[in-house]
Amino acid sequence: MNRCRVAVDTPAHSGLGDTLDYESEQPLAPGTLVRVPLGRRDVPGIVWPAEDTAGPDAPTDGASAEDFALKPVAEALASLPPLPPAWCQLVEFTARYYQRSVGEVALSVLPPELRKLDDAGLAKRMRLQDKRATKAADGRLASAAASAPALPDLTPEQATVLAAMEGAPPACHLLHGVTGSGKTEVYLRLAEAALAAGRQALVLVPEINLTPQLEARFVARFPGRRLVSLHSALTPAQRLAHWLAAHRGQADLVLGTRLAIFCPLPRLGLIVVDEEHDPSYKQQDGARYSARDLAVYRGKLEGATVLLGSATPSLETWHHAQTGRYPRLTMAERVGQGPLPSVHVIDMSQQPRPAPGEPPVALAPALKAAIEARVARGEQSLLFLNRRGFAPVLHCTACGWKSDCPHCSAWRVFHKLDRTLRCHHCAFTERVPRACPECGNLDIQPVGRGTEKLEEQVGELLPGARVARIDADTTRLKGSLEQQLAAVHAGDVDVLVGTQMVTKGHDFRRVTLVAAVDPDGALFTADFRAPERLFATLMQAAGRAGRAAEVAQRSEMWVQTYNPAHPLFAALKAHDYARFAASQLQEREMAGLPPFAHLALLRAEARDADVAEGFLRAAREQARTWADELGVGEQISLYAPVPPHVARVAGYERRQMLVESALRGPLQRLLAQWVHGLPSLRSQHKGVVRWAIDVDPLTI
Structure with a gap:
C-alpha cells in the first residue's frame, strides 16, 4: 500500500x-x-x-x-x-x-461539476468533448484559411511598447495607456507572439459584461485557434468543458474573470490583467484573494510575461512602477491622435433652485443644452449615476418614517417599475405601502435619485430623445445586456443612463458626451481608497466619449458637483493621473497607509453586537500574546473593534478589527500563528456565527 x-x-x-x-x-x-x-x-x-x-x-x-x-x-x-x-x-x-x-x-477553484463526477462519468464527458473539439478544429482551420484577418497599423506608441517587450525576459510590466490608446491591440499582438511560440495566453477582465466584447475581438483575430471563457455566467457543464480544454492544452486562449487565475494551463506564456485597478479582482468571501496579485506571483512561478493594463493604475501598482519593481510602458495618445474629452465641472450650488415642492434639478441648464445639441447631430450621450433604483429611500413627511430594512442597517431602495422596496444588501423585498406604516399618512415621498428616476427625468427634459438605461436591474435576463449594448452600438439610443457597468471597457463609437450626474457621495466616506476609486471611475467614464477619431474634437465630460474646488476635479480636468497619484501617495505615506503599510482585517458576525465585539477583543489579546512570543510585538498595531459602514446585514451584527504593520513579514508570521488559535475562542463566544481574516483588504 x-x-x-x-x-x-x-x-x-x-x-x-x-x-x-x-x-x-x-x-x-x-x-x-x-x-x-x-x-x-x-x-x-x-x-x-x-x-x-x-x-x-x-x-x-x-x-x-x-x-x-x-x-x-x-x-x-x-x-x-x-x-x-x-x-x-x-x-x-x-x-x-x-x-x-x-x-x-x-x-x-475547481469547476463544481468536476467535484461531483466519478472517473467513469468524467471519462465519458472527455470522450464527447474530444469528438466536438475535432469537428470544431476543422471548422476553425477552414475559417482561418478562408479569411486571414488584416492587422491594423500600429501607432508609434503601440510599436514602442511591443518593441520594449519583444525578447525581454519574463517579467511583470505596467501598461499605462489612456482610454482609447489601443491597449487591446497590444494584448492581441502579445497573445499572437505567445501562440507562435507554442504557449498559451490568459486574459483577465474585471467583470462578466466585458467578456463578450473582448472575446469577439480575440475570436476575430485568431480564427484558427481555440478560445474558451471562464466566468460565473456559464452553466456548470460549460464551465467544466472550458476548464478541461484549458487543462488538457486544447485551448490556446483563456478569457475570464478573477477565478480564471486558477485555471491550469500547461503551456502558460502570457497573463494579461485588463483594468488591473478594478476592485472586482479582489474576492470578497471565502479565500479573499486578489487575482491581480496572484497573476504577478503566477507569472514569476511559471516564467510567463505579465502585463497589467490600465488608464488609472491602482496606487500600489503605480508605486511599484515608480520604484522600479515593474517596468512602466506608457501610451499617452489616443489612436488617431484624437484629444481626450474636455472636462467641464458644474457647481450645482450656483444652479437655479427648484420651485417649492419640485424635485432637485436633474441636469444643469448648460448640460441639458449640450445633450440637446448631441441629439440634434445624431450623436450619443452617456449619463453616469452609480445608484440603481428610483430613489434610495422613501420618507414620510408627517412622522419622519423611512424605508429602512428590518434585517440590515441600511435603507430599502424604492423601485418604481415594480412598486417594490428592495434591500440591496440582503435582497429583502416588499411591495410599497399605500400609506406610512407608522402613522398612516398617505404622503410618502421618494428621497434622492437613482438611475430609474434619472431615466424618467431625462425623458421629460428631452422629449423626443430615445433614452435607455443599463444597470443590474435591466440586465437580469440572459442575453439582455448584449441586446441593449447592440442597440447602443447600432445608434438606436440617443441618451444612455447607466451605472458603473457601462463606464469601462466599452467602445461606444457614437458617444461624444459623458456626464457624472452626482459623484459627490463617493468623495466623503471613511474609506481611505474612496478618492482613488472615484478618480478611476470618472477617468474611465470620460474615456467612453470621443473614441472615434472623427468626433474626438467635440467630445466632452461634464461633472455635476457641490464641491468644484476639490483637487480631484482639478486633476480630472487636466487628465493628469500622475499628478493625482503623487498627491494621494504623499497622503498615504504620511498616514502610514498602503502601499507604505500592510493591513489585515479580522471580521466577526453574530446575532448580538456585544458577542461579536467580545470575540474580537479576546482575539486582540490573543494576537498580542502571539506577537510578543514571535518577537514582532513592536512591529504590529492592533486596533479596537469597530462596526463597518453597514453594521448589520441579514440580521447579523458585523464588527471588524484592523491589524497593521509597516512590514509584510512580521504581519504574515503573526497571522499564520493567529489563524490556528482563533477557533479556540469560539467555545467562549458561542454566539459568533462566522469569522474571517481578510489580508490586504480593499475597504476598512
Whole structure:
C-alpha cells in the first residue's frame, strides 16, 4: 500500500490539518483528483505534493496498529491528467498568504461539476468533448484559411511598447495607456507572439459584461485557434468543458474573470490583467484573494510575461512602477491622435433652485443644452449615476418614517417599475405601502435619485430623445445586456443612463458626451481608497466619449458637483493621473497607509453586537500574546473593534478589527500563528456565527 497526502476541504473549526493521509493500492501522482472517505461520506480531494511518501509511521508504545490505520482512497480520477506542480504551488501560496486551508482553496477553484463526477462519468464527458473539439478544429482551420484577418497599423506608441517587450525576459510590466490608446491591440499582438511560440495566453477582465466584447475581438483575430471563457455566467457543464480544454492544452486562449487565475494551463506564456485597478479582482468571501496579485506571483512561478493594463493604475501598482519593481510602458495618445474629452465641472450650488415642492434639478441648464445639441447631430450621450433604483429611500413627511430594512442597517431602495422596496444588501423585498406604516399618512415621498428616476427625468427634459438605461436591474435576463449594448452600438439610443457597468471597457463609437450626474457621495466616506476609486471611475467614464477619431474634437465630460474646488476635479480636468497619484501617495505615506503599510482585517458576525465585539477583543489579546512570543510585538498595531459602514446585514451584527504593520513579514508570521488559535475562542463566544481574516483588504 502507498501512503499519500490528500488536500480536502475540512471545516475551519475541525482542527484537522491542511492535508490528510490516505493509502492507495497504486502510486498516485501529485495533482491527481481522487474521492476519499471523510467521516461518513466520500468527498473530492487532490493528491498533494509531499517530500515523504513512505508508509504510515509505526505506532508508539501503548497504541494499537488499528489506531494508526489509514483509510483507503475510494477512487482516483485516472482519466484526467494530474494538475501540474505549478498549480499546486499557486494554490499553496494563496492558502498561506490569505490564511485559508489548502483544501478549501484547492477544491473551491475547481469547476463544481468536476467535484461531483466519478472517473467513469468524467471519462465519458472527455470522450464527447474530444469528438466536438475535432469537428470544431476543422471548422476553425477552414475559417482561418478562408479569411486571414488584416492587422491594423500600429501607432508609434503601440510599436514602442511591443518593441520594449519583444525578447525581454519574463517579467511583470505596467501598461499605462489612456482610454482609447489601443491597449487591446497590444494584448492581441502579445497573445499572437505567445501562440507562435507554442504557449498559451490568459486574459483577465474585471467583470462578466466585458467578456463578450473582448472575446469577439480575440475570436476575430485568431480564427484558427481555440478560445474558451471562464466566468460565473456559464452553466456548470460549460464551465467544466472550458476548464478541461484549458487543462488538457486544447485551448490556446483563456478569457475570464478573477477565478480564471486558477485555471491550469500547461503551456502558460502570457497573463494579461485588463483594468488591473478594478476592485472586482479582489474576492470578497471565502479565500479573499486578489487575482491581480496572484497573476504577478503566477507569472514569476511559471516564467510567463505579465502585463497589467490600465488608464488609472491602482496606487500600489503605480508605486511599484515608480520604484522600479515593474517596468512602466506608457501610451499617452489616443489612436488617431484624437484629444481626450474636455472636462467641464458644474457647481450645482450656483444652479437655479427648484420651485417649492419640485424635485432637485436633474441636469444643469448648460448640460441639458449640450445633450440637446448631441441629439440634434445624431450623436450619443452617456449619463453616469452609480445608484440603481428610483430613489434610495422613501420618507414620510408627517412622522419622519423611512424605508429602512428590518434585517440590515441600511435603507430599502424604492423601485418604481415594480412598486417594490428592495434591500440591496440582503435582497429583502416588499411591495410599497399605500400609506406610512407608522402613522398612516398617505404622503410618502421618494428621497434622492437613482438611475430609474434619472431615466424618467431625462425623458421629460428631452422629449423626443430615445433614452435607455443599463444597470443590474435591466440586465437580469440572459442575453439582455448584449441586446441593449447592440442597440447602443447600432445608434438606436440617443441618451444612455447607466451605472458603473457601462463606464469601462466599452467602445461606444457614437458617444461624444459623458456626464457624472452626482459623484459627490463617493468623495466623503471613511474609506481611505474612496478618492482613488472615484478618480478611476470618472477617468474611465470620460474615456467612453470621443473614441472615434472623427468626433474626438467635440467630445466632452461634464461633472455635476457641490464641491468644484476639490483637487480631484482639478486633476480630472487636466487628465493628469500622475499628478493625482503623487498627491494621494504623499497622503498615504504620511498616514502610514498602503502601499507604505500592510493591513489585515479580522471580521466577526453574530446575532448580538456585544458577542461579536467580545470575540474580537479576546482575539486582540490573543494576537498580542502571539506577537510578543514571535518577537514582532513592536512591529504590529492592533486596533479596537469597530462596526463597518453597514453594521448589520441579514440580521447579523458585523464588527471588524484592523491589524497593521509597516512590514509584510512580521504581519504574515503573526497571522499564520493567529489563524490556528482563533477557533479556540469560539467555545467562549458561542454566539459568533462566522469569522474571517481578510489580508490586504480593499475597504476598512
